[in-house]
Amino acid sequence: MEQRPKKLMEQVQDAIRLKHYSYKTEKSYVGWIRRYIFFHDKRHPKDMGSAEIEAFLTHLAVEEKVAASTQNQALNAILFLYKEVLKQDLDLKVDAVRAKSSKYLPTVLTKDEVFAIIKQLSGVHQLLIKLLYGTGLRLNECLSLRVKDVDFAQEQIIVRDTKGNESRVTMLPESIAEELKIHLQSVKILHQQDLQKGYGSVYLPFALERKYSRAKYDWIWQFVFPSGSISQDPRSGEVSRHHLHESSLQKALKQAVRQAGIQKKVSCHTFRHSFATHLLQNGYDIRTVQELLGHKDVKTTMIYTHVLNRGGKAVRSPLD
Incomplete structure (x- = not known):
C-alpha cells in the first residue's frame, strides 16, 4: 500500500x-x-x-x-x-516594523524574602524552590533532572537539558543533600511500584532508546521529580511517568508569595536571578557566575551587575 x-x-x-x-x-x-x-x-x-x-x-x-x-x-x-x-534559502532582509525591546531589569529577592517564601512551602514544592535558589537552575532544567545527574559524592549537579544543549556543572547545596536523598528514596519506591504494574519506563533523549532498549526502565534514567500520574507521551504514544508539570510548582509558589506578604512579582525564574545577584554580592567574580548559569556571553550575566548598581545601597539619596 x-x-x-x-x-x-x-x-x-x-x-x-x-x-x-x-x-x-x-x-x-x-x-x-x-x-x-x-x-x-x-x-x-x-x-x-x-x-x-x-x-x-x-x-x-x-x-x-x-x-x-x-x-x-x-x-x-x-x-x-x-x-x-522547504529547503529554501531566503535572502531575507526583514524590513518589518520591529517590536520595541524593553530594558529589562530582573526582579531580585533579598535572602530574607527567599526564606520567607520557602517557609510557606512544603514537600516537593519546597525542595524544588530550594534547588532553584541554591543552584541557579532554570525551572525546566530542574524538572528535567535525572537520578544520574545528581552527584552526592562530588556535591554537584550535572545540568544536561540546557538552552543550546550544552551540559554544565553547578553545586549541590550541602544544606539540602540529605533532604534530596530521602526524596529519592521515595521516588525509587514509586519506580519499583511502576515496574511491578508493567510500566516504569521514561522518555530518553536523542534516540538513546533505540541504542539501549532497556535503559528507559533503569533507575538512573528516572526523573528526580516525577509526575504524580502516568500519562501518554505526545510524541511516541508510549504510556510512562514524565516529570512533574511546571504549573504545579507555579501555583504553589504564587500562593506562598501571597502568604509571605512579598510585594514583588515573583516567578520560579526569580530565584535564578536572586542566586546570581547574591553570589555577586558575596564577592564571586562574574565569570564564575556566568559559568554556573550557563550563559554563553558574559553580557547576559552583566545584567546582574546593573541590579547591584541601581538604587538601594549603591547610591545615597540626597534626602539622607
Whole structure:
C-alpha cells in the first residue's frame, strides 16, 4: 500500500525532532507557522517569501503589540520552516516594523524574602524552590533532572537539558543533600511500584532508546521529580511517568508569595536571578557566575551587575 505524502505540519514536526528540539519548542514553532499561514489566508508557504514574512511580523508588532522576544520567536519558527522543511534559502532582509525591546531589569529577592517564601512551602514544592535558589537552575532544567545527574559524592549537579544543549556543572547545596536523598528514596519506591504494574519506563533523549532498549526502565534514567500520574507521551504514544508539570510548582509558589506578604512579582525564574545577584554580592567574580548559569556571553550575566548598581545601597539619596 502506497503511503500518502506527509502534510506540511507533519514534515515540520519530523524536522524538529530530527534536530532534537524540545517538545515545548515544537509546540511553539508549529503554532507560529500555523498563524503565519492563516494570516495569509492559508496560502502555502512555498508560494510566499520575504514580503509575506515582513507583513506578518509587522502585524505582530503594530496590531498585536507583542514583545521583541515574541516577534523574534515567530521569525525563528518561520525561518526554520523555509530552511529545514522547504529547503529554501531566503535572502531575507526583514524590513518589518520591529517590536520595541524593553530594558529589562530582573526582579531580585533579598535572602530574607527567599526564606520567607520557602517557609510557606512544603514537600516537593519546597525542595524544588530550594534547588532553584541554591543552584541557579532554570525551572525546566530542574524538572528535567535525572537520578544520574545528581552527584552526592562530588556535591554537584550535572545540568544536561540546557538552552543550546550544552551540559554544565553547578553545586549541590550541602544544606539540602540529605533532604534530596530521602526524596529519592521515595521516588525509587514509586519506580519499583511502576515496574511491578508493567510500566516504569521514561522518555530518553536523542534516540538513546533505540541504542539501549532497556535503559528507559533503569533507575538512573528516572526523573528526580516525577509526575504524580502516568500519562501518554505526545510524541511516541508510549504510556510512562514524565516529570512533574511546571504549573504545579507555579501555583504553589504564587500562593506562598501571597502568604509571605512579598510585594514583588515573583516567578520560579526569580530565584535564578536572586542566586546570581547574591553570589555577586558575596564577592564571586562574574565569570564564575556566568559559568554556573550557563550563559554563553558574559553580557547576559552583566545584567546582574546593573541590579547591584541601581538604587538601594549603591547610591545615597540626597534626602539622607
